[in-house]
Amino acid sequence: MNKKKKYRSELPPARLAAIDALSACLFKGQDIQAALDAALTSIASGRTPDPRDAGLATELVYGYLRLRLRLDFVLDSQLKAPKKTPKLMRLALGLAAFEILNLDRVPSYASVDWCVDFVKRDINPRLAGVSNAVLRGVDRLGAEANSHDFYRQDDADRDTFLSRYYACPAWLVKLWRKAYGERKTVALLRASTKAPALGLRFDFRKDGARESYDALRENELCKESTPVGLAFQAPCPECLEAEAAGFAVRQSLAGQQALFELGAEDWARPVWDACSGRGGKTLLLHAIGGGPIYASDPSEKRLSGLRALLEAKGISDITTAVASADEGQVFDQRFPCVLVDAPCSGLGVLSRRPDAKARRSKKDITELAKLQAKILDNAWNALEPGGSLIYVTCTITPQENEMQVDTFLRRTPGAKLLSRFRTPEDTPLGEFFFGARFEKSAG
Ligand SMILES: C[S@@+](CC[C@H](N)C(=O)[O-])C[C@H]1O[C@@H](n2cnc3c(N)ncnc32)[C@H](O)[C@@H]1O
Structure with a gap:
């Protein structure tokens, strides 16, 4: 042998x-x-x-x-x-x-x-x-x-030291220090070396789920909550039981928070979720405000995951389509609300996706920022006057976040920034999201 x-x-x-x-x-x-x-x-x-x-x-x-x-x-x-x-x-x-x-x-x-x-x-x-x-x-x-x-035994400079100790590529350390300063950079780096909090999203249509949520919110390992979710410092036996009983599924609480901070409870229907992926956020929106929701994503594989869930749950007011959102009309109508949970460099969730440290480069950020801008412009065209466009990323780079918002506002007549959100740097969740909500003038 x-x-x-x-x-x-x-x-x-x-x-x-x-x-x-x-x-x-x-x-x-x-x-x-x-x-x-x-x-x-x-x-x-x-x-x-x-x-x-x-x-x-x-x-x-x-x-x-x-x-x-x-x-x-x-x-x-x-x-x-x-x-x-x-x-x-x-x-x-x-x-x-x-x-x-x-x-x-x-x-x-x-x-x-x-x-x-x-x-x-x-x-x-x-x-x-x-x-x-x-x-x-x-x-x-x-x-x-x-x-x-x-x-730092060889008198390494600050960037080199931070890159070695926090195991983060030097280009990203430099980018964060320049854009966000020392304190925030160290908070981001520290979070990236640890496992993130375990986030759960509850499905209150399931008998017993509400009671499970209420009881688990009192658990000492529970760190933060949203109206439909809880985050735990570490998986506890009771959270695993809630998952096994079908009361809850795993979903980043920092991602949930971004949607609630941007007013998700009031978003008008129908919503177009233009980058729905497997539908984590689509299902959250459905849970808090029902349908109709239109969900699209260019990935057939991800969308078939969402379709399987919809079938299993018997949800019929979410319509799906395999499609890119960066050009052309995906659905044959306009919407009072469009969610762009954009493809991004994922540098805000390195604790959960640490492989991004090896896979991402500075060039990716520029490419992704261009794609995000195209998706934003196209989503804007599908928005009704008076409607809301929501932009969310799970990354931390000015090009994909603050600069993306500023340049969108500059080139888009009739666009007004209603609110902006960034996961606070002292979050116990270990993950960082960014989001903005724009309104289209009614005139
Ligand atoms: C951050 S993920 C979305 C996660 C999803 N909303 C959720 O909550 O589970 C970004 C998604 O954008 C999709 N995407 C990539 N290119 C796109 C494009 N040109 N138009 C629309 N979506 C795109 C990816 O396939 C991916 O599913």
């Missing part, structure tokens, strides 16, 4: 799934959640994966991605030839270093063992000794590797 195959089957399942998912994400550009789902299905040979393996693999993958640049700096301090290290070996070492420095319940020797065996059997036997030495070195560093001083 091929040695490589033999060892892969011996690698602890959660580590195997984590390495496969991270390789697919970082080396082949796949979406991390899709890659993790595929890896977990594969280790369970197509069956439902063991929940403990799935839980550990998820913690490893997301924890590693949140701290990847910091872990790389730690590895570089221990490697004699960092640039010559094969990328799969660096990934395995980084994952093991993450366990050693951040997971108290995993003994260091266990992390060293699986990683050294993996390097020996799956990468190159001659690199096993180096791997062992590097990980022992990381273990000796201990708490020092999580201290500020470790990342």
Whole structure:
């Protein structure tokens, strides 16, 4: 039997799934959640994966991605030839270093063992000794590797220090410091290194859901609420029960807050949700104000997810269409309210989508800002006089947020800014949304 195959089957399942998912994400550009789902299905040979393996693999993958640049700096301090290290070996070492420095319940020797065996059997036997030495070195560093001083020992400038310590690409640190200043940047960076709050949205049409919401709001782990949602510092058994009973589904509370802050409870119907995706916000709007709602998205896959939900819930007053919203008329009518939950760089939700740190570049922001501007202009054309256009992003860049709003107002006669919202920097939710509400003059 091929040695490589033999060892892969011996690698602890959660580590195997984590390495496969991270390789697919970082080396082949796949979406991390899709890659993790595929890896977990594969280790369970197509069956439902063991929940403990799935839980550990998820913690490893997301924890590693949140701290990847910091872990790389730690590895570089221990490697004699960092640039010559094969990328799969660096990934395995980084994952093991993450366990050693951040997971108290995993003994260091266990992390060293699986990683050294993996390097020996799956990468190159001659690199096993180096791997062992590097990980022992990381273990000796201990708490020092999580201290500020470790990342500025070479008199690194402030941007470099922040980039290393908070594991964030230097271009983004620079952009945030210039646009938003020191305090806000550090708050954003700090949030990006931690898991976000668990957000739930309740479906009060389900018997028992209201009681579950009321009881859970009193739970000590509950951090914030909206009229239909709650956020928890960490998943508690009662929240998981509420999900299992069908009372609630996961949905970012920061995203819910943005809609409520922009007056979602009063938006006139019918609403056109022009970037509906799988319909998280479409269903929230339906829950608080009913239909009719028109939902469209260019992604057939995402929209079919929404259609399946509508069928399962027996909702008939949401009409769907696969369509881009950046040009032409999608539905054959005008609307008193249009929601543009825009495609964006996602830099406000790095805690939930840490793969964006590796995938996004400065150039993407310019491209996305152009697309957002086109969608805004086209949505404006579909708006009735006196109607409201709502613009929402889950990112933090001036080009996609404040500047986007300002330039839209400048080039659009009859547009008035009614309100603007930004998730406060001291939010306990770990995620940041931006939104604006425009009104079209009635004349
Ligand atoms: C932030 S996500 C929307 C999330 C969704 N509203 C929800 O709450 O679940 C942005 C969406 O914009 C869609 N999109 C990308 N390009 C678009 C375009 N040209 N016109 C309309 N939507 C677009 C993406 O497919 C994606 O589903």
